[in-house]
Amino acid sequence: MATILNGKKLKEKILTELKKKLDGCEKKPSLAVILVGDNPASQIYVNNKRKTAEIIGIKSNVIKYPKTVTEDELLNKIHELNKDENTNAILVQLPLPEHISKENVINIIDPRKDVDGFTPYNFGKLFSGEKPYVYPCTPKGILLLLEEYNINLEGKHVVIVGRSNIVGKPMLQMMLNQNATVTICHSYTKNLSEITKTADVLISAVGENIIEEKMLKTGCVVVDVGIFKDSTGRTRGDVDFENVSKIASYISPVPGGVGPMTIASLMLNTIELFEKQNTKTPL
Secondary structure, three states, X not given: OOEEOOHHHHHHHHHHHHHXXXXXXXXXXXXXXXXXXXXXXXXXXXXXXXXXXXHHOOEEEEEEEOOOOOHHHHHHHHHHHHHOOOOOEEEEOOOOOOXXXXXXXXXXXXXXXXXXXXXXXXXXXHHOOOOOOOOOHHHXXXXXXXXXXXXXXXXXXXXXXXXXXXXXXXXXXXXXXXXXXXXXXXXXXXXXXXXXXXXXXXXXXXXXXXXXXXXXXXXXXXXXXXXXXXXXXXXXXXXXXXXXXXXXXEEOOOOOOHHHHHHHHHHHHHHHHHHHHOOOOOO
């Protein structure tokens, strides 16, 4: 039976350490979160981020706009936050309404305040082998979780299912940085199971229940990033947890695995940006 990669437990450990660190600081980091529209999932995510930030001592500023807000209004607010010395980190909650360009919004965030690590500057630094201001939250959280369980990635074959800018693509480069051999799969990949069967470490970030026991080799490490509600309202991940956990060496649950680590990484990134700004790190 697989060992559970307990992201919830590690998150609490990280947050406890961060709170102790911030309790001794006179000046506190500040995180601005922009929420557009009334997407229920986005509202839950933003509320969780706000609560977590406040618990450990990060100032949280949630800026809400109706879904009718214009792109120019949004860009003007980001310009304002870029110039605000009291704002250390900026996050725009996705998805955005169709009439607003996600690229335009992300591209305008000051890379020094880009807490998600999604701006072209930070993405480019990552893929050129240099260190960005911060690493994207979910891939960073996955690496922290694997590190906590002493899972060595050097020389291992890591198979990533999903090529999003949020998880798949940055995870690819961050795994290469760990000296892993990486294969990335997506919706056009043929014979997916033939590839996943070769994985020492499988990371799935699709949002559909697609990974079955027969697709994996015994002893593999399985990281489930997907999360969705099935037809019965049950929260599920990409992986058939019940059966895959019988053959995997380690497996992350949904919920309680990668999700909490994403929040923990967001807090870590906010503090990192705060520290770099206060040491005058040049662009």
